[in-house]
Amino acid sequence: MLNPLRSEAEAFRFLVYVAVVVAVIVAIVLLVRAL
């Protein structure tokens, strides 16, 4: 399992995942608002 506290590489991967997830959420929210 991904553990961002274990190593920098995992923390970096975690950051990328967070960025993608947040981007998706923001896109959905903006889309819903626009509709």
Next chain:
Amino acid sequence: MGRPDARKAANAPADGEPARSPPVTSLSPAPSAPRGNRRGGLQTRSARRLWAVAAALVVAVPLGVGVATGPVWLVPLGAFLLVAPWVIRFLYFAPRWAAVGAVAALVSSVVDVIASQTPLPGEKAVVLALVAVILGRRRLGHRPGRLPECTFWFWFLLFSLAVSGFVASDRGETLAVVGTESLYVALAVGLLLLIDTSEWLRVTAWGLVLSATMLATLAVIHYATGATGSGFFGLASVIDDHGQRRAAGPTDVNFFAQLLATSAVLALYLWRSTAERRERATALTCFAALLSGVWITQSRGSLIALVVGASLIAFFVASKTWQRWVLVALFAVVAILVVPPAVERTLTSSDLARQSRQQNVDTRLNLNRMAAKMFVDHPLLGVGAGNYPTLVPQYARDLNIEQGDLVGGGYGGDGQRPHSLYLERLAETGIVGTLALLAVIGAALRAAWLGRRLAGSTGILSEGLFVALVVFLAASAFLHNAYPRYFWIMVALALVPMHLIQRRESASGRASPDPMEGSADPGGTRLGRRDRHLDPPGDALGMAAHRSHRAGAGVDEPPGRARGRRARAGPHGGPRLMESGSAALGYAPLREPAGVHHDHEHPPEANRSSRVDAQFLGMLLFIISEVMLFGAFFTAYFFIRAVAGAEWPAPGEQLPVAIAGVNTAVLMSSSFTMHWALESAKAENRAGMRAGLLTTFLLGATFLTIQINEYVHLGFGPATNAQGTIFFGLTGLHGAHVFVGLILLSFATIRAFRGHFTAKEHRGVEVPGIYWHFVDVMWIIVYSTVYIL
């Protein structure tokens, strides 16, 4: 005097090294500019290139200036053209003369005379030339020695000045102060890089003393001729202070006296530290001239500072403890009973003069009162560097001080500064700036103090630097920071002994039992440096930690004590806190690792849980506490948006989504460069790691700068409305995290450049990396909720 044996060894290189030997550095174990290379260096490609650049500059700069200013300048420029190649060639072979020359030119104010008579830049040109010499040397393969770690405080000082600008009403003034101080920090660092042997410290001290003596002599001549006003191209001047003539030198009565008093102490110690008759005679002549110079300035502050210096010298000279205490008591009595009336009698020859002096004192008290009030009103960051004069009218009204009671006849007149360096710093930069100043002063005093233990004349000269700095600082209690160049030159010179000590430590490594007798040992140096990644992260800055971890290298303690500490220290060179803690509490380890042998030379192994790794647990707890901290702020945010249903942002306000978006990209890219740095470290690619860390740091700093700039131009503040409070709270909290991350990154970057990390051991990069990614994750959440949604 105190050390008769030391005087004998005065002229010989006291620390057993040739005068111009290049410093031993760990980064380049082999001495990088050997004697043979100094002449042969001209044949190398980089040397030829440097010559070409220098020659181009020599032709281009004067021609440019000549064209700009007209034909009248062609004569001095022609002379400059003739001399410049020789000067450059001379500095190529003897670059340390650049440091001596810079000190002499700045102290003697010759650069100011040149700058006032011609369109050439004065001190800026001197500092730039110094930097050019250092860079040129580096280009030619000479690696300068490591700076003392306490130079970190220089940056802290600059930082504190810059930070005070955020609260300043006139940022331009703060910027000017930061610019000036940066110039002098560069000067101090340059001096520290070039003056790397005790012989050169001596030469530079002579440069300072002779320059000050020249000024003192000119002042005495000018004074004795009965003249008033400026003379000798402005190098000497005599002012008429209500019927009393006072020498003001090239600057101002009090600052001139401060310089002369400081130099007099140095002259005295140059006399003490040599056995050579001609040198002793010169030093004594300088001492006499400098004291006469102080006398004709009739500056009370400097006289008091000299009394302080004399007490200190007597304290050092007295060999027994009781003698010292008797001396201290004696000087205290003299200072309290004799000095004030004597000074009063000597300095006030007429009723008019007495009256004017009383008024002068009142004026200063008023200026200092305003400074104190500014500090009380703005204790943390002050009113902003350089902003005191701007606020004088306002504070004068608040304190009911009339315009006539101020210098310069009115609000905002000339010379309206607090009459104390320390009060000025407190008022303008608050506690933060004052602490930074005290840290720099403390580091310099400590370095000179430790230097007293160095062998021979260097020890005596270090003592002289200590006393001279104390005299300078004592005089500064009555003067503001109008000529920071003297301050920085004194600080740099006082730090040189630390430079010598550290270089000797790294040269002797751990092998030599006596740090004074350390021989060059490149292998030992590499070993000593390479395994420093095992030390705690603070070692990059904390000298105490650094010194105690390198057991046996302590210069300020006798070999016996050092040996005792070495015995207490574990096999890793330092006592382990947890281990000694558990041993002291009487806890026996629950289980012993295999292979532990009980030779009783170090405490038992730490008692640790086998389930969770201690470092992981620490990081976990830290991140949990951080999440809760941010959670509290997000709760407030969601409360006013979701529960209270307030408009976001507040009506009439706009958030700079686009700029923050760019900033987000900047921070995201910094995470990529961080990842790159660590991957490079794992692949043993040191250049990549260094570049990655440096880029991460710069990107992080860019992020912070853009954010602060955004704050300035937002148009609303934290107190405007609830939305403003939440906005500044959330983004400010994050900004604080970025700041902490930058500090961690700076440690990692410095250590990376010092070669502390390897493919296997790079925890010092890994942990800041994790923290940095965490900060980035938080920003993504903050940005999306606060700015976009």
